[in-house]
Amino acid sequence: MTLRIYVSRDAGAVAVGADDVAEALERAAASRGMGIEIVRTGSRGLYWLEPMVEVATAQGRVAFGPVTEADVASVLDAMAADAPHALRLGIADEIPWLKRQTRLTFARCGVIDPRSVEDYRALDGYKGLERALMLGSDGILADVTTSGLRGRGGAGFPTGIKWKTVAQASADRKFIVCNADEGDSGTFADLMIMEGDPFVVIEGMTIAGVAVGATYGYIYIRSEYPHAVEAMNAAIAAARRTGFLGTRVGGSDHSFDLEVRVGAGAYVCGEETSLLESLEGRRGIVRAKPPLPAHKGLFGKPTVINNVLSFAAIPFILAGGAKAYADFGMGRSRGTMPIQLAGNIKHGGLFEVAFGITLGELIDDVGGGTASGRPVRAAQVGGPLGAYFPRELFDTPFDYEAFAARDGLIGHGGIVVFDDSVDMSKQARFAMEFCAVESCGKCTPCRIGSTRGVETIDKIRSGERVAENIAVVEDLCNTMKFGSLCALGGFTPYPVMSALKHFREDFDPAPARLQAAE
Numbered sequence: 218m219t220l221r222i223y224v225s226r227d228a229g230a231v232a233v234g235a236d237d238v239a240e241a242l243e244r245a246a247a248s249r250g251m252g253i254e255i256v257r258t259g260s261r262g263l264y265w266l267e268p269m270v271e272v273a274t275a276q277g278r279v280a281f282g283p284v285t286e287a288d289v290a291s292v293l294d295a296m297a298a299d300a301p302h303a304l305r306l307g308i309a310d311e312i313p314w315l316k317r318q319t320r321l322t323f324a325r326c327g328v329i330d331p332r333s334v335e336d337y338r339a340l341d342g343y344k345g346l347e348r349a350l351m352l353g354s355d356g357i358l359a360d361v362t363t364s365g366l367r368g369r370g371g372a373g374f375p376t377g378i379k380w381k382t383v384a385q386a387s388a389d390r391k392f393i394v395c396n397a398d399e400g401d402s403g404t405f406a407d408l409m410i411m412e413g414d415p416f417v418v419i420e421g422m423t424i425a426g427v428a429v430g431a432t433y434g435y436i437y438i439r440s441e442y443p444h445a446v447e448a449m450n451a452a453i454a455a456a457r458r459t460g461f462l463g464t465r466v467g468g469s470d471h472s473f474d475l476e477v478r479v480g481a482g483a484y485v486c487g488e489e490t491s492l493l494e495s496l497e498g499r500r501g502i503v504r505a506k507p508p509l510p511a512h513k514g515l516f517g518k519p520t521v522i523n524n525v526l527s528f529a530a531i532p533f534i535l536a537g538g539a540k541a542y543a544d545f546g547m548g549r550s551r552g553t554m555p556i557q558l559a560g561n562i563k564h565g566g567l568f569e570v571a572f573g574i575t576l577g578e579l580i581d582d583v584g585g586g587t588a589s590g591r592p593v594r595a596a597q598v599g600g601p602l603g604a605y606f607p608r609e610l611f612d613t614p615f616d617y618e619a620f621a622a623r624d625g626l627i628g629h630g631g632i633v634v635f636d637d638s639v640d641m642s643k644q645a646r647f648a649m650e651f652c653a654v655e656s657c658g659k660c661t662p663c664r665i666g667s668t669r670g671v672e673t674i675d676k677i678r679s680g681e682r683v684a685e686n687i688a689v690v691e692d693l694c695n696t697m698k699f700g701s702l703c704a705l706g707g708f709t710p711y712p713v714m715s716a717l718k719h720f721r722e723d724f725d726p727a728p729a730r731l732q733a734a735e
Contacts, residue, residue, distance in 0.1 A: 219252035220296055221273040225327065227260035227412050228444040229405065234285060235268040241289040242270075251297065259413015261327030262567030263314060271309050272296040280309040314583070319545060320569050321533045321553050322526060326413035332451050334459045337416040343461060345535035349424045350469045352535075354384055357428040360539040361531070365551030370396055370487075370524030371599065371628040371704070373550075373617045379521060382511040383429040386519035393425045393434035393473075394496070394515060394522045397449075398480055398487040400439060401600025403559035404631035407525040409567055410555075411438070411445040414529070415452035416461075419475070421528030423466060424535055425521050426473040434475035435515070437492050440482045449477050484655040488703045489522045491657060502657045503703040524629070526555060546572035550616045558584045560597075560633035570615075577611030580634055591636035595720070597644075599628025601651050602708035604715035605641065624718075626711060641720035645690075646674040648712040652697075652705060663706025666697040670713065680726040687717065687724060 224230075224239045239255055246253040263269060269282035270292065281292050281304045288304060295302035306312055320326075329336035337343070349357050362377030383391060395418060399407035411418060422434045438446050453475060456462040464472045483501045485491045490504035493515050514520025530552060534542050543551045550572035556579060558565050563585035580586070580596055587593055595605045604625040606613065613619055620627050635644075649670035656663045670693050677686045694710035701707040717724060 219254055220246075221254045221256065222296070223256045223258050223271040223273075223278065225260045225267060225269065225413075226257035226331075226444070227267075227327075228408060228442070229264050230260050230267040230269070231444070233267050233283070237286045238268045238270060238284050238289060241286045242293060245290050245293050249293070251293070253293075256330050258329060259326045259331050260409060261309070261315060262323065262409060263312070263564075264566040265564050266306070269306075274299065277308045277310060280306040280312065282306060314564065314566075314568075317583075318569050319553050319571050321538075321542065321545075322417070322529045323410065323414070323555055323567065323569050324533075325417065326409060329414065331413050331415055331448055332455065334416065334455050334461070337414070341536060342416055342532070343420055343467070344537075345532035346420050346424055346427075346461070346467055348537065349427050349535045350467055350471065354428050354430065357424060357535065358384060360535055361428070363539040364530075364534040364542040365546070365549070366527065366530055366534065366542070367550070367617065368524060369526035369530070369554070369629070371626065373627070376523065376527055379511055379523070380425060380428055382509075383431075383519045383521050386512055388519050390433075390516075390518045391429055391431035392515045392518055392520045393422050393429075393431045393475070394492070394520055395422055395434065395436040395525060395528055396487065396489065396492055396522055397436055397438040397442070397445070397525050398492060399442070399525070399629070400482075400484045400487050401629050401631050403597070403633035404557050404600060404629045405559075406555040406557055406567055406630060408442055408445055410525060410529050411442070412448045415448050416456065417529045417532055418449070418525055419452060419456050419462065421531035422475060423462070423473050424531050425523070425528065427466075427471050429519070429521055431521065432472050432474070434473065435496055436475060436477045437480055437486070437496060438477055439480050439486075446477055446479055453477070483657075484651075485657045485703070485705050488705065491703070492522070493520070500657075502659050505702065526629075547614065547616055548572075548618055550618070554615060554627070554630050556615065557629075557631045558634070559631060561587045561589055561636050562634040563588050572616050573614050575611065576606060576613050576615065576632070577608075579615065579632060580611065584632075584634065587634060587636045589636050589638075591638060593634055594637040594639055595635045595641065595644075597633045597635070597712065598631070599626035599711075600631055601648060602626070602704070602711055603628050603631075604711045605644065605719065606715070607719040609719075624711065624715060626708065641716040641723040642674065642678050645713045645716040645724075646671060646678070648709055649674060652709040656705060660700070660702040660706060662697045662700035663702070663709075666693050666701075666706065667709060669693055670697075670709075677724050683724065683726060690717070
């Protein structure tokens, strides 16, 4: 009997020893004369249980975790005998944390071999493209609009409107660009999907190409994601070999191909026009708008720019699920959101669920509270430029409009949790410092405002003319919010002002804190 064992090759799992575990399984099996087949998958997103190892059984895949190299021998014996083990988690699909999710975009992540087109197709892969080729441009655009999909990169702009604008533009060439420059603190959904199910991104981009008349695309990945770069390049090569990229895609008259471009790691290149500048070989500096990229984007041609998660949602929608997708969610926030739980949290990982779940449910129920065991004091939602929410606002539904109504951002869906030991004046300072370091320098409010912000918050923290300097910070935030060219300077006020509003006591003179710092 040959055991089929699944071990993640996701960067998060590799960081905690997944490669060592896979090698140890090979050695242990050889020493026992046991036949095993190891399939390297992506992660299912239960990062506190990584490396999580699964074995195929007649009842389904049984999971064990977190498995260390030292555990391998006993785990392998338990797998072979189908016996109890301290690390046995039961049937993977029945683990409560997984079972309560609504996995539409991440349905295959952690399940399939991300290098295998056959695995992808076995679980409904490329059905969306097949239907898209039958529907044609108008039909695709109608489905994307009906689904209610909004950009998952942070802005939340309706995807159907963006695609329709590019489709209606007249040009000799058009482009599809995937923004995979995932730089927000506490976010890893793009990384997970590119490493665990890269074909879903390729399929989504190909459908976009058919919809708007584009024949070429680029995936812009930050240099800090070498595993994702490798996974995407391998998947692109496999898609070409099997006829899903190149000329006559899927046997149709459409041509579409794409390539990976690696960015240098500038946070501002997550902004779409800076990304385009970088793709064209120039320094990543924000462009003034208009013209919009949909009219004049990459190399001056009409361009669709969407985030990884936006493209990854498309195959489900086109496979006949436009209305089914729209049935999830609330208000103008339709479908599901892959929410990433990070920071000081007991159960950190990716949790895909329909819009509408509250922030408190996500942190206390799903995440299990803090890893430190101390009370939760604050949560930052939407990356380093997202607002800090106190516990009094944990009843906020995860919804674009609900967060905006409370001066917050959903952003890319990252949640970073802090316990009651956090100093929120220090967090506000970090936001300004982050903006100062990452600013492209093109506009004065962002370039100078953030630097003055750091200096002024330092004065507040040292007890120097606190009330007057808080007024200066508020004025700086107002100037940055309404005067910056892009969201880097425009959104930096969100964490600063929310810290001032909800945690004002941390900005008052605090001799005890200062003495401790000394």
